[in-house]
Structures are given as C-alpha cells and as structure tokens.
Amino acid sequence: MVDSRRAAPTGATPGFARGVRAAAAILSAALAAAAGVLGIVSVRVARRVVTPAARVADxxxxxxxxxxxxxxxxxxxxxxxxxxxxxxxxxxxxxxxxxxxxxxxxxxxxxxxxxxxxxxxxxxxxxxxxGWYYERPEELHLPFSAELIGSGVGPCPAWLFPAEASGEMPETWVIQIHGRGTTRSECLRAVPVFHALGITSLVVSYRNDGEAPRSRTGTYALGATEWRDVDAAVGFARRRGAQRIILMGWSMGGAIALQVSLNSPHRQVIAGLILESPVIDWRIVLTYQAKLMGLPAPVTGLALGALASEWTTPLTRTGGPIPFDQLDVVARASELRHPILILHSDDDGFVPSDASHDLVVARPDLVELIVFDVARHTKLWNYDQERWSTAIRSWLGRHDLSRDLDSVRPEDGADGASELSGGSPDADS
The missing domain is CATH 2.40.10 (Thrombin, subunit H)
Structure with missing residues (x-):
C-alpha cells in the first residue's frame, strides 16, 4: 500500500534534480569563465612586469x-x-x-x-x-671612454670616467647600475660627485635594457639574471686596476647591486653599496603598484604566482620562474657583508620605502638610510642636490672610500644650473 503523504515528493524528484544539475552547471560555467578572465588578466599583468617597455609620455x-x-x-x-x-x-x-x-x-x-x-x-x-638631467656623457665635460664589457649574453656597452691618479690610497671604482625601463643616462648625475672624490666611475648596461644584448627571452628577471652582467663589469674593473669597488644601483639597479653583493665571486673587492630609491623586495613593490593600477588582490596574487611558477613560464615568457625569495633581501639580511647607504624618499610614488626601512631594522650594523620626502622616485639628486651629494660624500668618508673630504668643495660636480646648455641633443626614447 502506497503512503500518499510521500507520493508527491517522490514524483517531483526527477524534475527537481534536473533543475539542480542545470543550476550547478550554470554556476560552474560562470565560475570557470570568471577564473579564466582572472587568469588572462593575471598573465597580462605578469608579462607587463618583465617586458622592457619604451618610456611613455606622462x-x-x-x-x-x-x-x-x-x-x-x-x-x-x-x-x-x-x-x-x-x-x-x-x-x-x-x-x-x-x-x-x-x-x-x-x-x-x-x-x-x-x-x-x-x-x-x-x-x-x-x-x-x-630625473636624468644629463642625457649624454659629453655633457659632464669630464674625460671618458666608451667600453664594451663581455658578459654571458654578449658585449655590454659602458662609459668609463677615470679619476685622477692618486698614490695615497687603493684605486676605488664605482659601478653605476640604472633602473628598469631606463638607460645608462640615468646614472650620469652621480659621476661628478665621485670624480671629485678621486673615484673612477663605470656606468654599465645589462641584458634587455635596449643597449646591451638581448637575452633569449628578451624579458627582465628583476635582477635574478641581470646581476651576472654587472658582475662581469666588476671583473672588468679588477682587470683595469680597481682594488675596491662600490656598487651604486638606482631603483631595479639597486636590486641588481644587492644580488651582485650576495652572489659575486668578486665579493672580497666590493667595499660597499649605495642604493638610490632601491627595490629591496619585489613583492612589496609589485603589490603597491597593482593597488595604484586599481587591480583586485586576486589578480595581483595570481600574477605573482604566475611569475614565480615554472609551468607558467611559456605564458609569462620569462624563460624561468622569478625567484622572489632570492630577491627579498630583507629576508636574506643575515647574508649581507658590505656596508650599505640607502637614499629613499618616503613619498617615492613608485617603489615604496617600506623595505628600505625594514632593512635598516634588520641590519643596523651595516645599513644606513637617509630619508627624503617630496623628492619622489629616483629624483633625490634633482630635488636636493646638495643634501644628496653630502650624504654620499660623508658616507664614503666614514668608510675610508674617498680622498680627503676637506679638499672637496660642496659645489664640486655642479654644472652651472643657471646657464643654458648648448644645443638640443637627440631624444633617447
């Protein structure tokens, strides 16, 4: 005998089940589509991070x-x-x-x-x-030569500004490393300061920067491979007589300088690092920039994951995963062996200064931070040339890396800002 109280629900089950299955299918398709869109956007963001780009109008x-x-x-x-x-x-x-x-x-x-x-x-x-100010080395009115430095990807162009010979101290060189999306011209501002202190400047290029040779992938590794080209420059300097070498990196050039100091077989001749608006932890920088772009947190997380993963390299075109842990120098602070001067503006606007502050806390015995404000990203020299130059001169003097500071006038290296420069150089886009 059939229980009439259960007959209706039993008869309705097939239709109800079909409805549930249809709803589940629609929901699954929607979720898959949303995940697909997130994945596509994330890959595009990841590619943008590592792809060298021409400077755009701002x-x-x-x-x-x-x-x-x-x-x-x-x-x-x-x-x-x-x-x-x-x-x-x-x-x-x-x-x-x-x-x-x-x-x-x-x-x-x-x-x-x-x-x-x-x-x-x-x-x-x-x-x-x-913030370059100087575009060409001739504008400094200092003796220089064009050099080629052999590296794993081929000859990398460099400018060499020799200092006056001095028998009073070991020959000291500074190797200048420019940042992401720029060229060697970015570093020319610093050359007169070092020249006045008896320090030879080597202003270098590295793979995929538009001047040095292109790597197989043509993409940045955010310092993880570029450091080898700068390390080749360290070897070049040693062969030319350098006995002590200072690394100065600007923005991503700071990340490269830090990787040289941590990995170079020439570490014993590295005397110190000067970092201008440096990248010290890429995850902090990329997360900050993603927020400026208005990207949702899931997209940022997926993009970072794609850059760090082996299986996504065909999509990101990096040729290999970006080793974010290796590039996080705050986490690797115990491995640092060289004194470091950091110049950073707290309102940088591109590379936040958080990691610079964190590195001082992690290694107060080695790291000194000079904090600017208003100056923004890599424009500290432009904003306050005297304070910027004095900070470098004083730090070099404390570490016995320059000739007698008393012989150097504060205005050494100035180019006469009140005068018009001659001619209009070709644009370096």
Whole structure:
C-alpha cells in the first residue's frame, strides 16, 4: 500500500534534480569563465612586469616661450617638483633641461628652460618628465671612454670616467647600475660627485635594457639574471686596476647591486653599496603598484604566482620562474657583508620605502638610510642636490672610500644650473 503523504515528493524528484544539475552547471560555467578572465588578466599583468617597455609620455607641453625661455607643462606630481630635471620630447626639441618652477596653478606649471629653444622650433605636445638631467656623457665635460664589457649574453656597452691618479690610497671604482625601463643616462648625475672624490666611475648596461644584448627571452628577471652582467663589469674593473669597488644601483639597479653583493665571486673587492630609491623586495613593490593600477588582490596574487611558477613560464615568457625569495633581501639580511647607504624618499610614488626601512631594522650594523620626502622616485639628486651629494660624500668618508673630504668643495660636480646648455641633443626614447 502506497503512503500518499510521500507520493508527491517522490514524483517531483526527477524534475527537481534536473533543475539542480542545470543550476550547478550554470554556476560552474560562470565560475570557470570568471577564473579564466582572472587568469588572462593575471598573465597580462605578469608579462607587463618583465617586458622592457619604451618610456611613455606622462605630461603635455602646453606652451613654450622662446623669448623668456620658459615652458608650461600640464600639472602632475612630478612636474611641480622643485629642482632641475629633464624632459623627453618629440618634434625639433629632443631632450630639454628644465630649471626651477616659476609659477603654477591647478592645471599647469611653468618652468625655466635650461636648454635653448629657438623661435619657431616645432614642439610635439606629448612629453616624458625625467630625473636624468644629463642625457649624454659629453655633457659632464669630464674625460671618458666608451667600453664594451663581455658578459654571458654578449658585449655590454659602458662609459668609463677615470679619476685622477692618486698614490695615497687603493684605486676605488664605482659601478653605476640604472633602473628598469631606463638607460645608462640615468646614472650620469652621480659621476661628478665621485670624480671629485678621486673615484673612477663605470656606468654599465645589462641584458634587455635596449643597449646591451638581448637575452633569449628578451624579458627582465628583476635582477635574478641581470646581476651576472654587472658582475662581469666588476671583473672588468679588477682587470683595469680597481682594488675596491662600490656598487651604486638606482631603483631595479639597486636590486641588481644587492644580488651582485650576495652572489659575486668578486665579493672580497666590493667595499660597499649605495642604493638610490632601491627595490629591496619585489613583492612589496609589485603589490603597491597593482593597488595604484586599481587591480583586485586576486589578480595581483595570481600574477605573482604566475611569475614565480615554472609551468607558467611559456605564458609569462620569462624563460624561468622569478625567484622572489632570492630577491627579498630583507629576508636574506643575515647574508649581507658590505656596508650599505640607502637614499629613499618616503613619498617615492613608485617603489615604496617600506623595505628600505625594514632593512635598516634588520641590519643596523651595516645599513644606513637617509630619508627624503617630496623628492619622489629616483629624483633625490634633482630635488636636493646638495643634501644628496653630502650624504654620499660623508658616507664614503666614514668608510675610508674617498680622498680627503676637506679638499672637496660642496659645489664640486655642479654644472652651472643657471646657464643654458648648448644645443638640443637627440631624444633617447
């Protein structure tokens, strides 16, 4: 005998089950689609991190006054900075040197031109604001030679600025390492400071930077492979007579310098490191930049995971996983053996200074941090040249890495900012 109280539910079961299965299928498809979208976006973000890119315009030229030799730019966090800077432009003007801010409003800023712009010069509106200031080595008016340094990927171009010979101390060299997406020109600002102190400067390139040879993948490894090209420069310097070597790295160049100091077979001749706005822990930097871009946390996490994974390398095109643990120098602080000077702005805007502060806490016996504000990323020299230069001179003196500081005037290395530079160099885009 059938229980009528259970008949209706029993008869409804097939339809109900089909509905549940259909809903589950739709939900699974939606989740798979969402995961697929996240995966695609994450891979694109990962590729962007390691792919060398040309410098893009970040401001617009609103007006040029050839009579007054002034230029008006759209207002950004960088274009309002006090100090001296460069501007990468198109048209007839090429690379321009910029002086002090003359006036500003909510939308624009007018600055003094330190490169002469003749009347009638064609000026393209899009431009890139730069902290380089010097574009070419000839602008320093110091003796130099163009060199090629053999590395695992081929000959890497370098500029060598020899210091005056001195028999009073071992010959000291500084190797300058530029950052991500820039070239050797970034480092030229520092050369006069070291030259005045009797220190030879070697300004180097490394794989995939647009000047040195391309690696098989053509992508950055964020310092994990680039350090080998700089280590080849250390060997070059030793063969040329260097007895003590200082590594100076800018931004990603700081990450490269740290990897040289940790891994180089020439570690015994490395006397110290100077790091300007350095990358010390890539995960902090990339997470910070992802937030600036408005990326969801899951995308950032997946992108970092893709960069660190072996099986995703065909998608990220890195040729191998990025060893983030190896590149985290705060975690490896116990391995450091060389004194380090860090110059970093707390409002860097690109590479947060958190890891720089953390490294001082981890190794107060070796690491000294000079904190700037307002100066932003790799523009500390431009913002306050005297404080920047004094910090380096004092640190070198305390570690017996330069000649007598009393013989060096504070203005050594200045190029006469009040004078217009001659000509308009070709843009280095």
């Amino acid at each position: 401001t617009r030229i609103l007006a040029v006054d050839p009579a007054a030799q002034t230029i008006t730019l759209s207002r950004t966090d960088d274009t309002v900075l006090p100090g001296r800077y460069g501007l990468i432009t198109g048209g007839d003007t090429g690379y321009l040197k910029l002086g002090s801010v003359l006036d500003e409003d909510a939308l624009s800023v007018r600055r003094k031109l330190l490169t002469h712009v003749p009347p009638g010069a064609g000026v393209a509106p899009d431009a890139a604001f730069s």
